Amino acid sequence: MRATSLPFAHRVYRTRMTTRFRGLDYRDGVLIEGPAGWSEVSPFWDYDIPESSAWLAAGLESAYVGYPEPVRASIPVNVTVPATTPEKAQAIIARRGGCETAKIKVAEKGQSLDDDLDRIAAVRDVFDGKIRIDANAGWDRNAAIHSIPLLDRAAGGLEYVEQPVSTVEDLAAVRKAVAVPIAADESIRRAEDPYRVAKHDAADLIVCKVQPLGGVRACLRLAQDIGLPVVVSSALESSVGIRAGVALAASLPELNYACGLATVQLFEHDVTSDRLVPTAGELPVRDIDPDTIEPVDEELEARWATRLRDMWDHLAATRNVSDITGGAL
Ligand SMILES: [Mg+2]
Known part of the structure; x- marks a missing residue:
């Protein structure tokens, strides 16, 4: 069943690149905030939903479980x-x-x-x-x-x-x-x-x-x-x-x-x-507080909202989301 709304909030960012890189003049993605902090989910647009859902898994783990103990500073x-x-x-x-x-x-x-x-x-x-x-x-x-x-x-x-x-x-x-x-x-x-x-x-x-x-x-x-x-x-x-x-x-x-x-x-x-x-x-090695996210246009907001829902649906159908998020989702 398709998720109508996502169980987490997100913010879309977009920036121009200073140097064209990987054929890109612009880069965009979403940031999500969970109990362990902020994380990023930003699969490139040429990645399909199954491949992109690994990026969402990474972002959910970071936001909900956080990171292992560092061994260097x-x-x-x-x-x-x-x-x-x-x-x-x-x-x-x-x-x-x-x-x-x-x-x-x-x-x-x-x-x-x-x-x-x-x-x-x-x-x-x-x-x-x-x-x-x-x-x-x-x-x-x-x-x-x-x-x-x-x-x-x-x-x-x-x-x-x-x-x-x-x-x-x-x-x-x-x-x-x-x-x-x-x-x-x-x-x-x-x-x-x-x-x-x-x-x-x-x-x-x-x-x-x-x-x-x-x-x-x-x-x-x-x-x-x-x-x-x-x-x-x-x-x-x-x-x-x-x-x-x-x-x-x-x-x-x-x-x-x-x-x-x-x-x-x-x-x-x-x-x-x-x-x-x-x-x-x-x-x-330190946490990052996103304090300068600039608003993006509605079309990009909508594209990311759709894509995130698709990634979420794929992830929920193929993985145990509760394992990824430490039981939070
Ligand atoms: Mg390389």
Whole structure:
């Protein structure tokens, strides 16, 4: 039966992006408030309802149950450099908030290997920290095996390459062929079976994102079961959503890599005046009070209300919501 009203209140936010990212000029989502605090539910619009309902599960758990006990008080983070010009890349590095690791996007549609080499060389010219790259599955197997050693040389050594190719089989083949460590992101987050990465020895580490993987506790279980080092990354959220990533990173038994959680700078307008931006390359572990949510137009309000109800109906039909919310719903 379709839910006529939701058992929780929500607020919609929307912001322009400072830099086009993931093909987006704007980002929007909802914030929900529960007894444990505020949380974010913001599946991208190209995600269908079943996939989006994992994001709702994550938000409900955060708002109703809260976060596990942290084992560290701050989280080292990387600065993210989109697939932009060498000049813009250097400008982003100049504003890195003390980050000692840079993640550079490569293999962007419409760009060449030379564009990637130029961007990496430009970053290396002005930055002596660690450099990692993220191809977002933009190469095929041969292109990855050809490109990675060249980019490794341009960087003076890469920390790792994230999702060079799309399939687990290709990841495993690339990992055998190149010396640079391989991180799995899309193969964990959008896969029917995230454990295939481990079964096929396809990665040296995994990227975990709280919302797509259904919550902080689901991520902790996955990390423990897979047994590989974890990098926690954002799904391009406001400071409220980043707070959940910080909670995951703070409660992992081991954290050996800087996390991809310094992304609220990509928002022109955040939902709080107390943003989660890095100082000395780290984010603090602290709660966020959304005090600057701006009203959005009625159409967007209505679209989110419909989508949330659909996500809720799907979640209620497929999962035990009481388990997710500690018996509250
Ligand atoms: Mg990635």
